[in-house]
Amino acid sequence: MRVRRMLTKTTNTTMTLLMLGVAATPALLGVSASPAVADSSPSASPSGDGGAPTEAGTSFRTATEIEQGQQATASGSTGDYLYWSFPADAGQRPTVKATVKLPDPSTRNAAETWQIDVYDGLRRRQACQYGAQTRTAARDAAFATLSCTLRTVRAWSDTWANDPLPGTYYIRLTATGLGSSDLGLPVSTEVKVDSKDIGGAAAVDGSLAKPLVPGIATSAEQSDSDSDSTTAALSSLEPDDGWASGWWSDRWVWTAIGGILAALAGIGGYALTRGSGRPSRMPPGA
Structure with a gap:
């Protein structure tokens, strides 16, 4: 009976840890969404002259x-x-x-x-x-x-x-x-x-x-007059x-989520095997 209670307790603990990990996943995704939006394409606001360009260049240098x-x-x-x-x-x-x-x-x-x-x-x-x-x-x-x-x-x-x-x-x-x-x-x-x-x-x-x-x-080159x-x-x-603003990517998020889930699975597996592998301390004939 004691072993059965121990297995039931460890199973409940494992399920709780896994549920916490799944619940934390949306929060991590929400955190990652902000940098991704910030690193989107350059602003579409009008140019400094108050509007979009109305002419084109005739070469690479005058583009x-x-x-x-x-x-x-x-x-x-x-x-x-x-x-x-x-x-x-x-x-x-x-x-x-x-x-x-x-x-x-x-x-x-x-x-x-x-x-x-x-x-x-x-x-x-x-x-x-x-x-x-x-x-x-x-x-x-x-x-x-x-x-x-x-x-x-x-x-x-x-x-x-x-x-x-x-x-x-x-x-x-x-x-x-x-x-x-x-x-x-x-x-x-x-x-x-x-x-x-x-x-x-x-x-x-x-x-x-x-x-x-x-x-x-x-x-x-700088002149001798320190210009x-x-x-x-x-x-x-x-x-x-600025350039190279895309240093952040969702690869960081999914790597962190995978690490958390792997750790929780390891903890759950250890909790299950630890309870079932211990010898019973009950005296013979009890």
């Missing part, structure tokens, strides 16, 4: 800066190269969408093919994971819609790889294969960049010393919490 979530507009001509730039941090999967309002059909002689390309801070062309990167619009079409979803930005990568890394990204929009009679026709464009936070699934063990922002590591050094950064936009 118009846009923040994620902003809808930038620009007017141009068929045959022009239109450039924008935006920041992307580790753990984000950017999606670039562009809409082109085509010239009046009566002024066009053939169909038009539009293409959107995305380059990183080293001007390496990044492959689209999915999306209509190239779109051919019929002669009577009024709009052409393109999209490009990049691979998830990694915090670190091998030097020989072409993985997306934190830093500035460039968008280039242009029409290809135009005849001479279709060059120079007026068009208007809309471009927007959004990101999905992938979280711990994309976390890697490593980080860059500096984000791939052109010019961020170029600084003037302050200057940094020649060609892009001024960055995530709200």
Whole structure:
């Protein structure tokens, strides 16, 4: 009878510990949700001039800066190269969408093919994971819609790889294969960049010393007069919490939860086996 009571007591203790562990899991998840939200994509608030950009650059060096979530507009001509730039941090999967309002059909002689390309801070062309990167619009079409979803930005990568890394990204929009009679026709464009936070699934063990922002590591040497050094950064936009803000990921949470559950299971197993393995102290014939 004493052994039976002991087994019943240890079983109840084990069940209580397991229930406490399960009850603690939502609380841990609630704690982890706050940093994940804080490390989301850069702010979509309007730029310093009071609104979204209304023009595009004509080269990498003159690319118009846009923040994620902003809808930038620009007017141009068929045959022009239109450039924008935006920041992307580790753990984000950017999606670039562009809409082109085509010239009046009566002024066009053939169909038009539009293409959107995305380059990183080293001007390496990044492959689209999915999306209509190239779109051919019929002669009577009024709009052409393109999209490009990049691979998830990694915090670190091998030097020989072409993985997306934190830093500035460039968008280039242009029409290809135009005849001479279709060059120079007026068009208007809309471009927007959004990101999905992938979280711990994309976390890697490593980080860059500096984000791939052109010019961020170029600084003037201090003169003998102890003047302050200057940094020649060609892009001024960055995530709200700074670069490499995605150091926190839900991998930390699930690792902690797994450790707690494993410890509780070990305690429960020990409590069960300890009671059943002890010899009875009752005298013979009792």
